Amino acid sequence: MHHFRTLAAALALLLGLAMPAARAHEGHDDGPAAPAGAAPRFAAVSDRFELVGVIDGRRLTLYLDHASDNSPVQDARLELDLGGQAVAVARVGEGLYQAELAQPLADGETPVTANVVAGADSERLAADIDWHAPAAAPGKEGWTRTTMLAAGAGLAGVALVLWAWLRSRRSAAARMGGAA
Incomplete structure (x- = not known):
């Protein structure tokens, strides 16, 4: 059961780090934004x-x-x-x-x-x-394709490490004759 909590904590940490920060740019407040593509x-x-x-x-x-x-x-x-x-x-x-x-x-x-x-x-x-025409932002906010690919690769890496760790624990437990 301990390894499931470890997996959940690792996934939560990875997802928290992968989320892009939503913040107001200079000259803007955090109030409601106009809909994208709003016509004058x-x-x-x-x-x-x-x-x-x-x-x-x-x-x-x-x-x-x-x-x-x-x-x-x-x-x-x-x-x-x-x-x-x-x-x-x-x-x-x-x-x-x-x-x-x-x-x-x-x-x-x-x-x-x-x-x-x-x-x-x-x-x-x-x-x-x-x-006022929308200013071109230096970087896009939100989930871009690159961000999604990096998050997916990170998740796959964490899953692979946890799978190898669990497998080694099960092998060790089987050699010792006990359960993990």
């Missing part, structure tokens, strides 16, 4: 309208709703200015618009201005997109 977005709200924009690379998807009940705005005309550049917007559904940006969004704050005309109602909405 903005929201511009007035008494009448709410406009939400989601940018994925060069594609911009816009959602235009009534602020009072969050229902899509029917038959609206939308003009958009992004960082001082007019952006052509195409209506693809009720309250749904898309645009193709000439280039991906630049790092930093970008002002957004939208003119909305829906029937007799018109409104100018403004917001800012604060986008």
